[in-house]
Amino acid sequence: MTSSSQPGPPPPDRASVPTHRLVVLVSGGGSNLGALLDAHSDPAYGARVVGVVSDRPGIAALDRARDAGVPTAVVALRDFPDRATWDRALTEAVGVFSPDTVVAAGFMKLVGATFLGRFGGRTVNTHPALLPSFPGAHGVRDALAYGVKVSGCSVIVVDEGVDAGPIIAQETVPVADDDTEETLHERIKVVERRLLVDVVGRIAREGLSVEGRRARLGRGPGR
Ligand code: GAR
Numbered sequence: 001m002t003s004s005s006q007p008g009p010p011p012p013d014r015a016s017v018p019t020h021r022l023v024v025l026v027s028g029g030g031s032n033l034g035a036l037l038d039a040h041s042d043p044a045y046g047a048r049v050v051g052v053v054s055d056r057p058g059i060a061a062l063d064r065a066r067d068a069g070v071p072t073a074v075v076a077l078r079d080f081p082d083r084a085t086w087d088r089a090l091t092e093a094v095g096v097f098s099p100d101t102v103v104a105a106g107f108m109k110l111v112g113a114t115f116l117g118r119f120g121g122r123t124v125n126t127h128p129a130l131l132p133s134f135p136g137a138h139g140v141r142d143a144l145a146y147g148v149k150v151s152g153c154s155v156i157v158v159d160e161g162v163d164a165g166p167i168i169a170q171e172t173v174p175v176a177d178d179d180t181e182e183t184l185h186e187r188i189k190v191v192e193r194r195l196l197v198d199v200v201g202r203i204a205r206e207g208l209s210v211e212g213r214r215a216r217l218g219r220g221p222g223r
Pocket of ligand 1: 014
């Protein structure tokens with residue numbers, strides 16, 4: 001007897017499921033990039049690093065990207081006559097990879113109006129201090145010099161300010177009496193890598209909603 005039941009629809013082709021595309025901006029060692037590259041190998045993560053863009057050549061982060069088979073671009077400020085031209089070139093270099101989300105992971109330059117016009121609201125940054133305290137290039141040093149007993153890291157939405165955008169997530173790290181900038185930063189970075197990977201994955205899978213200064217993972221109420 002032959003069965004009259006029809007075969008069900010084929011299982012969804014994994015290759016056809018759109019993956020959330022990440023471009024990571026870097027300026028240095030790239031340990032946060034490394035953590036994202038470790039995470040993206042798992043299809044369940046829901047996001048994939050499709051390009052890495054640096055503001056300087058010869059950095060370890062670029063080696064990490066190449067080792068992972070991820071294409072890279074370098075857009076160095078010194079190669080352009082002014083910041084606005086550099087910002088346009090950076091915007092183009094990132095745009096080549098058609099990102100859904102841009103992740104500034106140790107990127108030590110401020111992006112400008114052209115960049116934010118195209119990628120604003122979907123660019124996030126990680127910072128090694130509990131914002132709004134201690135923004136800028138020396139967050140760990142400044143927190144230590146101030147004498148705080150608790151510091152940590154923040155993942156924020158990038159706006160035109162210096163580490164000033166809406167805060168998506170934060171985690172604390174206690175400061176030890178004998179901490180140096182290096183020891184504290186290393187402990188913060190352990191927490192920071194986990195937080196960044198978690199937040200970026202959730203943005204890919206659940207979305208990010210921003211209302212005024214309130215940033216929330218997920219589509220937000222009623223959506
Ligand atoms: C990270 O701690 C990141 O928060 C910091 O640079 C480090 C980069 O480490 N960024 C800033 O201070 C931005 N204001 P990594 O290159 O090993 O990922």
